[in-house]
Amino acid sequence: MTEQAPPAPLVPPSAATPPPAPRRRRRLPLASPLTRRILAVNVLAPVILVGGLFYLDRYKNELIAADLESLRIRAEMVAAAVSEGAVTDNGLALPELSAQQARQMVRRLAPSARVRARLFDPQGDEIADSRMLLSPNVAIQVEELPPPEQGWFAKIFRRIYNFVTASGLGADRLPVYRERTRPHATDFPEVVQALAGESGSMLRRTRDYRLQLSSAVPVQRYKQVLGVVMVSSSGEDIAQSLFKVRLTIFQAFAFALIITIALSLYLAGTIARPIRRLAAAADRVRRGRGRRHPIPDLTARGDEIGHLSGALRDMTEALWRRMDAIEAFAADVAHELKNPLTSLRSAVETVGRIQNPGQQRKLMAIIQDDVTRLDRLISDISDASRLDAELSRAEAGVVPLRPMLEAMVEIYRDTGAAHGVRFEIEAPPGDLLQVVGIEGRLGQVFRNLLANALSFSPPDGLIGLRARRVGASVEVNVEDQGPGIPENRLEAIFERFYSERPKDEKFGTHSGLGLSISKQIAEAHGGAITAANLVDSAGEVTGARFTVRLPAAYPAAPSGLR
Secondary structure (H helix, E strand, C coil): CCCCCCCCCCCCHHHHCCCCCCCCCCCCHHHCHHHHHHHHHHHHHHHHHHHHCCCCHHHHHHHHHHHHHHHHHHHHHHHHHHHHHCEECCCCCCCEECHHHHHHHHHHHHHHHCCEEEEECCCCEEEEECCEEECCCCEEECCCCCCCCCCHHHHHHHHHHHHHHHHHCCHHHCCECCCCCCCEHHHCHHHHHHHCCCCEEEEEECCCCCEEEEEEEEEEECCEEEEEEEEEEECHHHHHHHHHHHHHHHHHHHHHHHHHHHHHHHHHHHHHHHHHHHHHHHHHHHHCCCCCCCCCCCHHHCCHHHHHHHHHHHHHHHHHHHHHHHHHHHHHHHHHHHHHHHHHHHHHHHHCCCCCHHHHHHHHHHHHHHHHHHHHHHHHHHHHHCHHHHHHHCCCEEEEHHHHHHHHHHHHHHHCCCCCCEEEEECCCCCCCEEEECHHHHHHHHHHHHHHHHHHCCCCCEEEEEEEEECCEEEEEEECCCCCCCHHHCCHHHCCCCCCCCCCCCCCCCCCCHHHHHHHHHHHCCCEEEEEEEECCCCCEEEEEEEEEEEECCCCCCCCCC
């Protein structure tokens, strides 16, 4: 007997149709903290690598050493030429340096050597400078023009580059080159060293952090120092070489950085975006009503996020099934409690109106039966309602089924609860038939099945317990010689509050929850329970068989157990 659900209340169309969900603003990729972390981790390594390219100390030092050696050689060539062509030696007096001839030679040789050449006399005074053009009335100094100005962006980038390379490579620690109006040898330590008869070199920087290289060589005749030739050049070639190397590497870095950022955004998109979708869907399920908020199906990805999506979908589906089961259970409980309460109320109302003692005793017996039935229903309902929580909290262990079945049969025999019914146990010798589970709840399953078999067995009937291994499972069959189960009720007998009892049994003795609880326990242990009828060779039903199958704890009985 089923109770019809009450008709749904009428609501206006505006109330029945949910309002449209507000449009979500599209989030920028970098708005995700996970995306920012992925970018930071992936970009940090190439940034550190390219930062180290500004410190090419070894390459820079090799270039400087090569340029200084080249300057020294060119200075020696100019000094040798001056020594041969601008020194007068009449064989009687000491050789002397001709200032006029030396100026002409210095101005002629310096442009070919691509250096600035200066000549100092033994007293340290400058007597020639390749950048000084002498006219009849005035001396004109030639200065190299800086490269043409580029655009503002290139200019700013060049300034930043010069500042980073100059300060980062130690150029700020070099002495500053100063151009004086009347230079003297004491302004140049390398010239002072050359006046002493030894070649010298010097590395300086200009005010705008440009390198300035110079080399001084003595002009000698018969070991006599007649002057000093100092040649100098800017470090622009070195700076350009370093700049080209760094620019080439920086271009490769920029390309690698773009690829890294693109791949990082792609990786973050494949991780962060699906997680946001799953989180938003879970939040909609939590806040929303009804089942119109499905979890996105990302299982086709085949990765951890796909597994997470499948787990969330399964969890949500299990949650809805649990809620449906709770709702159905509450409705069944209300329906089952309503019947004895209605009978109890009718008997209580009637017992006060009649005066016949016999009828009063019958009504009191009905009241007592209804109270007993209510008590039994409430106890079974309480046991069924806390079953899930207990199964999730209890610690599972290895349970030997064979000793458990033997102990139950001994209890029924010793207490006389079998009422003359005989028991027969069949199990492989030496195998405890161990399974993993909760011993108390598994014992409840077999107690329910034995109680059910006893209630249907005829006097002097036989109840058979046959246990065996079937693959990786342990199978236990509980068979009786009762009237069997209607073929169309083989599945329905496991439903809550369904009761198919013997005709001579008093109404209300059972709540109809025993087999339902047994099925719930078996499925919670990863097993199953089924029902079938026993038939003879003529096709007649000779009893019922309940089969419980549970996963085995071991593939075979451990050695030594007998």
